[in-house]
Amino acid sequence: MRAIAIRRFGDPDGMEVIDIPAPTPGPGQVVLDTEAIGVGGVDAVIRRGTLAGYGFTEGLIAGSEVAGTVTAVGDGVDASWVGRRVWAFTGTGGGYVEQAVARVEDIVALPDDLTSIDAVTAGSSATVAHFALAHARFAAGESVLVRGAAGSIGIATVELAARGGAGVITVTTSSPERGRRLLDLGATHVLDRSGAGDPSAPESFDVIIDIVAGDDLPTFIDRLAPNGRLVLVGLVAGPPPADFGTRLMSSFQRSPSFSVFSLDSVPVTERDRVRAEQFAATARGDLHAVVHQVLPLEKAAEAHRQMDDGTVFGRIVLTPN
Numbered sequence: 001m002r003a004i005a006i007r008r009f010g011d012p013d014g015m016e017v018i019d020i021p022a023p024t025p026g027p028g029q030v031v032l033d034t035e036a037i038g039v040g041g042v043d044a045v046i047r048r049g050t051l052a053g054y055g056f057t058e059g060l061i062a063g064s065e066v067a068g069t070v071t072a073v074g075d076g077v078d079a080s081w082v083g084r085r086v087w088a089f090t091g092t093g094g095g096y097v098e099q100a101v102a103r104v105e106d107i108v109a110l111p112d113d114l115t116s117i118d119a120v121t122a123g124s125s126a127t128v129a130h131f132a133l134a135h136a137r138f139a140a141g142e143s144v145l146v147r148g149a150a151g152s153i154g155i156a157t158v159e160l161a162a163r164g165g166a167g168v169i170t171v172t173t174s175s176p177e178r179g180r181r182l183l184d185l186g187a188t189h190v191l192d193r194s195g196a197g198d199p200s201a202p203e204s205f206d207v208i209i210d211i212v213a214g215d216d217l218p219t220f221i222d223r224l225a226p227n228g229r230l231v232l233v234g235l236v237a238g239p240p241p242a243d244f245g246t247r248l249m250s251s252f253q254r255s256p257s258f259s260v261f262s263l264d265s266v267p268v269t270e271r272d273r274v275r276a277e278q279f280a281a282t283a284r285g286d287l288h289a290v291v292h293q294v295l296p297l298e299k300a301a302e303a304h305r306q307m308d309d310g311t312v313f314g315r316i317v318l319t320p321n
Contacts, residue, residue, distance in 0.1 A: 002320070003061050004096035004300040009049030012304035015062065017297075023101045025074035030081055030107060032088060034100050037318040038065035038120035039303045041151055041211065041236050046092070047304060050238055056092070062300065063095025063318075065124050067116035070107075077104045085110045087119045087279070096300055098320040105268050108275050111283045118282055118289035121315045125152035126278040126287060127271060128233055128263055129160050132209050135261045136229045140165030142206035146187075147171075147195075147220060148236055149211075150178045152315040155185060155290050157209050162186030163286075170201050172212075174310050181313060185288065195220060204228065212237045218247040224256040232260045290314030296321075 001022050008014030025031045043062050045051060066088050070081045086109055088102035110119050138144065144161045146154050149171035161169050162185075170189040171182045179190030189201035194216065204225040210217065214237025221244065224230055232240075248256055263271060281287045292314045295303055303316040 001098040002297060003098070004063070004297065006047050006058060006060050006062055009047065009052060009058055012047070012301040012308065014058075015047065015301040015304065020061075020097075022099055025072050025077070025101060027075040028077060028104055029074040029101055030070050030077060030086075030088070030104055031072040032066065032068040032070045032086060032100055032102070032107075034066045034095075034098060034320050035068040036066065036116035036120045037063055037095055037097075037297065037320070038123065038152075039063070039300070039307070039316040039318060040065060040124065041153070041234055041307070042092075044304055044307045045235050045238075050235065060093045061096060062093060063097070064090050064092060065120050066090060066095050066097075066100045066102075067110065067119040067123070068100070071099070073104070081107075085116065087123045087275070089124070096297065096318065098297070108272055108279070111279055114279055114283040117291060117294060117317050117319075119279065120317055121152055121289035121291050122156065122278060122282045122287060123275065124263070125315070126156040126160070126282070127275045128153050128261075129156035129209070130274050130278070131263060131266055131271075132231050132233045132261050133157065133160060133164065133207070135259065136207045136209065136231045138164060138166070138207050141167045143168040143170070143202050143204075143225070145170045145172070145205040145208045145220070145223070147208060147210040147212050148234065149173050149182055149187065150313050151211060151236070152290065153211050153233060154209075155182070155314060156287065158182060158186050159287055168202055170198075170205065178313055185290075195223065207231075209233060213240045214238050215241055217241070218244045221247040221256065221258065222251065224251065224254065226254045227256075228254070229257045229259070232258070292316050294319060
C-alpha cells in the first residue's frame, strides 16, 4: 500500500511516496481503510525536525489522525467493530497511509451524518480546544486571546470560547481576510501575529491559548491580566526561548501562570465522551469543521508547503483515492 514517509527532515521536499506491506492488527488493535487523513500542525513540526531530540527519526511515516472503515481487528477486540466507520488516532505517526493501524482505545465511532473529511478536521482539534480551555479554568465573562487562530485548533477554540460566554475573544492571525473569517466564527477583535493592529482590543487577557510558541511567546506572557493563565498547546513556530520563565518572574505581583497541555493527560473515557459529543455537534452544524482543501495522498508535500507558507485556514485533508 502507499504511504508518505519523511525521508529527510527539513522542507516538504523531504517527503516521499513509498510502498509498504498492508498492516495486520496486533492484540488490541484495529486496521481501517482510510477515507480521510488530517494534516496537522504537529505533522509539520515533526517533518521540519524540530522534535528530532525527542526520538523522532527520519523515515517516519507522517500523520496521526484518520477516519475510515474498520476492516480487521486483533485479539481482544470486539469483532463488531468490523465494517463500522470510525475516527482514529494512530499515534505520533502512521497516519498518511491507505490502511492505518490504531489501538482500539484510540478509535471513536462516527455518526452516520458526519463525513470522514469533517471528522479528521474536528476530531483532535476540537477536543484539544475543549480541554485546553478547561485546563485554563476558563469561565464565562472572561477575556480570551487565541494566538495562531487560523488553524483548526484555533478555530475550535474561538467557537468553544464563544459558546462558553467569553466576554471578549481576540485572535492573532496573518491576514485581514483570515481575521474576517474568524470574526464570523465568534472572534471580537483581530490582531496581527505580533499582537498589534486593533487599538480597541484589550491590552491584557484572563486566558491565552497559544498554538504558536516560538521566540515571541514572552511578549504574550506580558499580556496576561492579574491571575491570567497562558496554556501552550502547540509549537507551530518552534519552542519558546529557554529563558522565557523570566517574564513570569518579572510579573510576579500579578500572579500569572503558564502551563502546557496535552490530551495524553486526559483519561480515555472522558476524552472519548467529549469527542463523541463534538462529532455530534459538528454533524448538527453547532461546530464548524473548516476544511481549507482536500488533496490526494500523494500531494502531502504540497499540503505541507501551504502550511509552511502560512496560507491555510482550517485544515487540509488528504484522501487516498
